[in-house]
Amino acid sequence: MRTPIAYFVMLSGILFALGTVGVLTRRSALLIFMSVELQLNAVNLSLVAFSRMHNDLDGQVLAFFSLVVAAAEVVVGLAIIVAMFRRRSSVDVDDARELRW
Amino acid sequence: MALDNVVFWVFAPIAVASAVAMLVMRSAVHAALFLVVNFFCIAVMYLLLDAPFLFAVQIIVYAGAIMVLFLFVIMLLGVDRNEPIRERLAAQRGLAVLLAVGFVAELFFALRAGVGFATLAPEGFDAVNAPGNPQALAEVLFQDYFFPFEVTSILLIIAAIASMVLAQRRSRAVTQAEIDVDATGAGAAG
Amino acid sequence: MVAGEALTATGGMAWLWFVPALPLAAATVNLFLGRRLGKAAGVLASAAMLASFIVAAIGVRELLSLAPEERLVVLHLFDWISVGAFRVGVDLRLDAVSATMILVVTGVGSLIHVYAMGYMQGDPRYGRFFAYLNLFVFFMLMLVLGQNFLLLYLGWEGVGLCSYLLIGFWFDVPGNAEAAKKAFITTRIGDTAMLVGIALIAVHFGTLDFDAVFGAAGGQITQATATAISLLLFAGAIGKSAQIPLHVWLPDAMAGPTPVSALIHAATMVTAGVYLVVRTHVLFELSEVALTVVLVVGLVTMVFAGLCALAQWDIKRVLAYSTVSQLGFMFMAVGMRAYAVAMFFLVAHAFYKALMFLGAGSVIHGMHEEQDLRQMGGLRRVMPITFVVFMIGGLSQAGVPPLAGYFAKDAILEVANHTGRLGIYVLGTIGALISATYIGRMLFLTFFGQARSELAAHAHESPAVMVIPLGVLAAGAALIGFANTSPEGRVGGFLEPVTGAAPGGAGLSVFALGVIATTVSVAALAMTWLVHGSGRVDWMALRERMEPLATALQNGLYLDRAYDRLLIQPGKAFARISAFVVDAKIIDGAANALGGGVRRLADRGRLVQTGFVRSYALVVFLGAVGVLAFVGSRL
Numbered sequence: 001m002r003t004p005i006a007y008f009v010m011l012s013g014i015l016f017a018l019g020t021v022g023v024l025t026r027r028s029a030l031l032i033f034m035s036v037e038l039q040l041n042a043v044n045l046s047l048v049a050f051s052r053m054h055n056d057l058d059g060q061v062l063a064f065f066s067l068v069v070a071a072a073e074v075v076v077g078l079a080i081i082v083a084m085f086r087r088r089s090s091v092d093v094d095d096a097r098e099l100r101w
Numbered sequence: 102m103a104l105d106n107v108v109f110w111v112f113a114p115i116a117v118a119s120a121v122a123m124l125v126m127r128s129a130v131h132a133a134l135f136l137v138v139n140f141f142c143i144a145v146m147y148l149l150l151d152a153p154f155l156f157a158v159q160i161i162v163y164a165g166a167i168m169v170l171f172l173f174v175i176m177l178l179g180v181d182r183n184e185p186i187r188e189r190l191a192a193q194r195g196l197a198v199l200l201a202v203g204f205v206a207e208l209f210f211a212l213r214a215g216v217g218f219a220t221l222a223p224e225g226f227d228a229v230n231a232p233g234n235p236q237a238l239a240e241v242l243f244q245d246y247f248f249p250f251e252v253t254s255i256l257l258i259i260a261a262i263a264s265m266v267l268a269q270r271r272s273r274a275v276t277q278a279e280i281d282v283d284a285t286g287a288g289a290a291g
Numbered sequence: 292m293v294a295g296e297a298l299t300a301t302g303g304m305a306w307l308w309f310v311p312a313l314p315l316a317a318a319t320v321n322l323f324l325g326r327r328l329g330k331a332a333g334v335l336a337s338a339a340m341l342a343s344f345i346v347a348a349i350g351v352r353e354l355l356s357l358a359p360e361e362r363l364v365v366l367h368l369f370d371w372i373s374v375g376a377f378r379v380g381v382d383l384r385l386d387a388v389s390a391t392m393i394l395v396v397t398g399v400g401s402l403i404h405v406y407a408m409g410y411m412q413g414d415p416r417y418g419r420f421f422a423y424l425n426l427f428v429f430f431m432l433m434l435v436l437g438q439n440f441l442l443l444y445l446g447w448e449g450v451g452l453c454s455y456l457l458i459g460f461w462f463d464v465p466g467n468a469e470a471a472k473k474a475f476i477t478t479r480i481g482d483t484a485m486l487v488g489i490a491l492i493a494v495h496f497g498t499l500d501f502d503a504v505f506g507a508a509g510g511q512i513t514q515a516t517a518t519a520i521s522l523l524l525f526a527g528a529i530g531k532s533a534q535i536p537l538h539v540w541l542p543d544a545m546a547g548p549t550p551v552s553a554l555i556h557a558a559t560m561v562t563a564g565v566y567l568v569v570r571t572h573v574l575f576e577l578s579e580v581a582l583t584v585v586l587v588v589g590l591v592t593m594v595f596a597g598l599c600a601l602a603q604w605d606i607k608r609v610l611a612y613s614t615v616s617q618l619g620f621m622f623m624a625v626g627m628r629a630y631a632v633a634m635f636f637l638v639a640h641a642f643y644k645a646l647m648f649l650g651a652g653s654v655i656h657g658m659h660e661e662q663d664l665r666q667m668g669g670l671r672r673v674m675p676i677t678f679v680v681f682m683i684g685g686l687s688q689a690g691v692p693p694l695a696g697y698f699a700k701d702a703i704l705e706v707a708n709h710t711g712r713l714g715i716y717v718l719g720t721i722g723a724l725i726s727a728t729y730i731g732r733m734l735f736l737t738f739f740g741q742a743r744s745e746l747a748a749h750a751h752e753s754p755a756v757m758v759i760p761l762g763v764l765a766a767g768a769a770l771i772g773f774a775n776t777s778p779e780g781r782v783g784g785f786l787e788p789v790t791g792a793a794p795g796g797a798g799l800s801v802f803a804l805g806v807i808a809t810t811v812s813v814a815a816l817a818m819t820w821l822v823h824g825s826g827r828v829d830w831m832a833l834r835e836r837m838e839p840l841a842t843a844l845q846n847g848l849y850l851d852r853a854y855d856r857l858l859i860q861p862g863k864a865f866a867r868i869s870a871f872v873v874d875a876k877i878i879d880g881a882a883n884a885l886g887g888g889v890r891r892l893a894d895r896g897r898l899v900q901t902g903f904v905r906s907y908a909l910v911v912f913l914g915a916v917g918v919l920a921f922v923g924s925r926l
Contacts, residue, residue, distance in 0.1 A: 097901070
C-alpha cells in the first residue's frame with residue numbers, strides 16, 4: 001500500500017472533529033446520537049490504521065469490540081430517546097434544562 | 102499511481118463530504134442516509150488497510166443494523182420535523198467549529214512530529230493475515246481477548262433487556278377495588 | 292541611715308500583717324452580710340479599725356525598742372511573682388516612715404469610722420459604706436507597708452478604686468457619679484505615668500524591692516534615667532495628691548459623704564503622694580531636676596489653691612482647696628529635702644484637717660444638709676461643742692501657737708530660711724497668710740455673727756457618737772505639736788534614720804521666725820474677724836467689688852472649663868468618630884463589603900449554570916483541546 005498511514009489517521013481526525021461539531025451544534029437527540037456514531041467510527045478507523053502500522057491484529061480486535069459495544073449502546077440509547085419522547089413529546093435537548101441557576 | 106492511492110483519494114473526500122452533509126441537513130432522515138454513505142466509505146478504508154473482515158462487519162452491523170434501527174425510531178416517533186435553523190446559544194456554532202479546527206491542527210502537528218507523513222505501512226502484514234483475516238482474528242480474539250469477549254456477550258444481553266424495560270409502556274396497576282367493582286358490575290349485568 | 296540588712300519580724304511585729312488584714316476581713320464580711328448586720332456593720336468596721344490600730348501600736352512600740360539604726364523590719368508573707376530572675380514577694384516593711392503612716396491611718400481612721408456610725412445612720416446602704424471604707428483602709432495600709440513598688444502600686448490603685456466607690460456612694464444624685472468618674476480618670480493619668488516609671492525601675496534594676504533599688508541606685512542608673520523615673524513617679528503623686536495640673540478632681544470629690552472627705556481626701560489618700568516621694572527620695576536626689584520640679588509644683592499649687600479657697604461659698608469646697616494648698620506646702624518641704632519635716636506636717640495636717648471636715652459634717656448635719664456659708668452664721672450658740680473643736684482645728688491650721696499646725700508650718704519655713712531660699716520663705720509666708728485668711732473667713736462666717744437663715748437659727752448639735760471623735764481629734768490637733776518642738780525633735784529624730792537629716796543652716800533665729808509666723812497668723816485672723824465676724828463690714832458688697840476676679844477664683848480660674856474644651860470634648864469627639872465612623876463604617880463596612888462582594892461574585896458566577904447541556908459539552912471539548920495542546924507541546 002502506497003498511502004502513508006498518517007493520512008488515514010488525519011482522515012479519522014477530521015471525521016472525529018466533524019462528529020464533535022455535530023454533537024455540539026444539533027438540537028435533536030437523535031441527530032446528536034448519530035454524530036456520536038460518526039465519532040466512534042472515526043476512532044475505529046484510526047485503530048485499524050495503527051494496527052496496520054504495527055503489523056498487529058490487536059487494533060482490529062479493539063475496533064471489533066468497539067463496534068459491538070456501539071451497537072449495544074445504540075440499542076439502549078434509542079430506548080432512552082423513545083422513553084424521553086413519550087414523556088415530553090419532544091427530543092429537543094434544550095428542553096432539559098432543570099439543572100440551572 | 103497505485104490503485105490504493107486512487108481508491109483512497111476518491112473515497113476519503115466522499116467520506117468527509119457525506120459527514121459534512123449529515124451535519125447540515127435539516128431533516129433527520131436525510132442526515133441518516135448521508136451517515137450511511139459515510140459508513141460505506143469507512144468500510145472501504147478498512148479494506149485498504151488489509152482488514153476485510155471488518156469491512157464486511159462494518160457494512161452488516163453499522164450500515165445494516167444500526168442505521169436501520171435509527172430510521173425505525175425516526176419513523177416511529179415521527180420526529181422528522183425539521184430542526185430549527187436559528188441557534189439560540191451565543192457563539193455555540195462558531196466556537197464549536199473553531200475548536201474542531203484547532204483539534205485537527207493539533208492532530209496534524211502531532212502526527213508530523215510523531216509518525217511523520219511519509220511513513221508507509223510496513224510490509225509484514227501478509228504474514229499476519231496468512232491463514233486468512235477472519236481466522237487470524239479468531240485466533241487472537243478467542244485466545245488473547247477471550248475474557249473481554251465473554252463480557253461483551255453479557256453486555257449485549259443486558260442491553261437487550263434494558264431496552265425492553267426502558268421502552269415499554271407502563272400500564273397503571275389495577276387496584277383490588279376496581280377488580281371488585283368490575284366483578285359486581287359484570288355480575289349484576291350478567 | 293538604717294544600716295545593713297532588714298531584720299525579720301519577731302514578737303509583736305510578726306503580727307504586722309494583721310494591721311491590713313483586719314480591715315480587709317471586716318470589709319469582706321460587710322460586703323456579703325452587710326444588709327443583714329444592719330447597725331452592727333458600723334460597729335464591726337470600727338472595731339476592726341481599733342484592733343488594727345492596737346496591733347499597729349504594739350508593733351511600733353516593739354520597733355522603738357530597737358536601736359535607731361536597726362529600725363527596719365521586713366515581714367515576708369508569700370511569693371507573689373516568681374518569673375525567672377524577677378521576683379516580687381508580698382513583703383511588709385516596718386520602719387519609721389511606715390510606722391508613722393500606719394498609726395495615722397488606723398488612728399485617725401478609727402475615729403472617723405466611729406463618727407461615720409452616727410453620720411451615715413439611716414442610710415439604706417449603710418453596710419456597703421463601711422465595707423468600702425474598710426477596704427480603702429486595707430489598700431492604704433498596703434500602700435504604706437509594701438516593701439516593693441508593686442505592692443505600693445496595688446495599694447495606689449486600690450485606694451483610687453475605693454475613692455471612686457465612695458465619692459459616688461450616693462449615685463442616684465445627679466452629678467455624684469460624674470464627680471467619682473472625674474476623680475478616677477484624673478488620677479488615672481498620673482497613675483499611668485507612675486506605672487511607666489515603675490516599669491523603668493523594673494527594667495533598669497531587675498527588681499522592684501525597695502532595699503534592692505535604693506541600695507543600688509547610685510551605681511546603676513544614669514542621671515537622665517533617674518530624672519525620668521522620678522518625674523514619672525511624681526506624676527502619679529500629682530494625680531493622687533491633687534497638685535496642679537491634676538487637682539481638679541478634689542473639689543468635686545466633696546460630693547461624697549463627709550466622713551469620706553475626711554478620711555480619704557484629707558488625712559490619708561491624698562497624702563500618699565507625699566509618702567511616695569519621701570519613700571523614693573533616693574531616686575529623686577540622683578536627679579538635679581526632679582526635686583526642683585517637686586518644689587515648684589508644690590509652691591504654685593499652694594498659692595493657687597489658697598487663692599481659690601478664699602472665694603468659695605461651700606464650706607466643704609473651702610476645705611478641699613485648703614487641702615490642695617496644704618499638700619502643696621508639703622511638697623514644697625519635700626522639694627527642699629526636708630522629708631522628716633514634711634512627714635510631721637502630714638501628721639499634723641491629718642489631725643486638724645480631718646477634724647475640720649468632720650466638724651463641717653457636724654455643721655452640715657445640724658443645718659439639715661445645707662452647705663452654703665452664706666446661709667450659716669452664729670452657730671456657736673447652738674452648736675457649742677462643734678464650735679470649740681472646729682475652732683481648735685481651724686486655729687491649728689492657721690498656725691496659732693501652741694497648736695500643732697504652728698509647729699509644723701514653722702518647721703518648714705525654718706528650713707526654707709535656713710537653707711538660704713529666701714524667695715521660697717517669703718512665698719511660704721504669704722501662703723500661710725492666705726491660709727489663715729480663708730480659714731478665718733470660714734470660721735467667722737459659720738460660727739459668728741447673726742444667723743442668716745432659718746436653718747442656722749434652728750440648727751442643733753450632733754449626737755455623741757459624732758462629737759466624741761471630734762474631741763479626740765481636737766486633742767491631737769492641739770497637742771501633737773509638742774512631739775516635735777524642733778525639727779530635730781522627737782518625731783524628726785524618729786524619722787531621720789529613714790529620711791535623712793533635714794537640711795540645716797543659718798538664718799533668722801528660731802525665735803524670730805516664730806514671731807514672724809505668729810504675727811502673720813494673728814493679723815490675718817484679726818482682719819477676717821473684722822470683715823466677716825464682727826458685722827461691721829458688708830462682706831457681700833466687698834465681694835461684689837472684687838468681681839470678676841472673685842468668681843474666677845471660685846471656679847478655680849476656669850481650669851475645669853479649659854480642660855473640658857481642650858481635652859474632654861476632643862476626646863469625646865474622637866470617641867464618637869471611632870465608634871460611628873471608624874468602627875461602624877470602615878471596619879464594619881470592610882467586613883460587610885467583603886461579604887457583599889462575595890455575594891455579588893456568586894450572583895454573577897451562578898449564571899454560568901445555564902442548564903444547556905450543549906454549553907457544558909462545548910466547555911468539555913474546549914478543555915479537551917486545551918489539554919491536548921498542552922500535552923502536544925511537551926512531546
